[in-house]
Amino acid sequence: MNRALGVLAQLEAWLPPAPPAIDWTARAYRWQRRGARGWLDAIPRIAPIQLGDLQHVEQQKDTLERNTLAFLRGKPANNVLMTGARGTGKSSLVRALLDAYADQGLRLIEIDKSDLGDLSQIIELIADRPERYIVFCDDLSFEEGEAGYKALKSALDGSVASPGDNLLIYATSNRRHLMPEYMRENLEAQHQPDGEIHPGETVEEKISLSERFGLWLSFYPFAQNDYLDIVHHWLVFHGCTPDQISAARTEALQWALARGSRSGRVARQFARDWAARHV
Template sequence: MPDADNRDVLARIADALERLAPPVAHQADLASGDAFVWDGRGTRAISPFDPVAIDLLTGIDQQKARLLDNSRRHARGHPAHDVLLWGSRGMGKSALAKSVVKALQAQGEDLALVEAPSDQLENLPDLFERLAEVPRNFVLFMDDIGFAEGSTEPRVLRSMLEGGASQRPANVRLYVTSNRRHILARQMSEQDDPVNPRDVVDDQLALSDRFGLRLGFHAASQDDYLAIIARYADVHGIEFEPEDALLWAKQRGSRSGRVAWQYIVELAGRAGRSLG
């Protein structure tokens, strides 16, 4: 029988092994529920799934209509595109991707969203296997994707989009946001590369070309910015002065949907109003 010292050592070893062992991955029921998060090992439900109402998204009517149409097709099992939403920060790329799914769910379409971090590309084939077994359609959403110079991840993503062994299943479409039209930034060093610098650029373009639908989001004009604020203000019963709204944007160095919403939050806070 081990003495007290040995028992103490064995207990410490057991505790250390327990800490080293990864926790059991939680697996949500993908056959029901509106939205999920994938962490590289398992899925959990997002509850409640409550994105911005699609009618509140202002100044992006064309993008809204095209993404709604594509998503409705996918929800019904018709041919649909993988989508790249690119452009200025704060102009509603992420909000639109989520709001479209929610709007279609409200219309009775069986479409679910799965959000995956952009640094988990190597684990997506495991997720694809699980989604392929579920008799419903999914939007796999990856926000603010970007790659470091020399990274092999762009080729991994290209393989998923078209023709590779890890290609996404038929019931899944990728909706990806990026601040850049071609996702990858062209490095200045490429222009000094004597070995086929054009090949580097072509390789970058080949990734964005894999998305059948590419929607651009551009910086808001002054009129667009004020229209966005007016829409939010009308819904929440808040009055505002255009000059004050423009000063708010000037102080932040940009005009965008995000800045407009922050201004509404500021006005509600000044007035002691709830935005719930």
């Protein structure tokens, strides 16, 4: 018996620790995994951003806010895929909605695409909670053979089990169809080297994931004046004077040229640098 207890103690030392208790008072969580166990890890400090900080994306902002408000009020709402240019406010918009509506019961769960196979566990964990949860996957895309692809398809639309009315999936991606598509896959009149007889159906399979998101929002690169408006907003936020903001114009354009992008992210990064040197 003592030897058996000793063996069990050694085995227990190799097992991953039990997941911590979930802090249901938190506003945002990150899905964590250790071995076969996963849990919701509360995020104590959330990067602050407000809806008013996101400029020149008014149409996308209004649409996403309307969908989120319908979700909070128990009305029909869609899962959302946001695609387009990098740094234009896709993920920031989700965080801003949390800032605006957390007091009304909105909650956020961040999940990596590698953990999308755990969506069924998340759905089970929050099934009886009164809050409304957005499961958020940033920079979503898949390569051939990744396991999370089919799990996400099933959770969006296709599983017999209902995901419940207190969960939506919001995702961002720089790629609309989420998986790479190759020219050879469209050559339906030819047999493929791998023996695929119906390559057109393979293409449809890849496109079908995007189509399971009920709402698509596209984000586009900013024009020069839009970029300068965003720079102005963040310089005011950091306490710059009108004269300092006027003097920053040329350097702001040079900054964007060096970065190869006139995005909201680049505008905010420039404003931080300028304010640090002049305020």
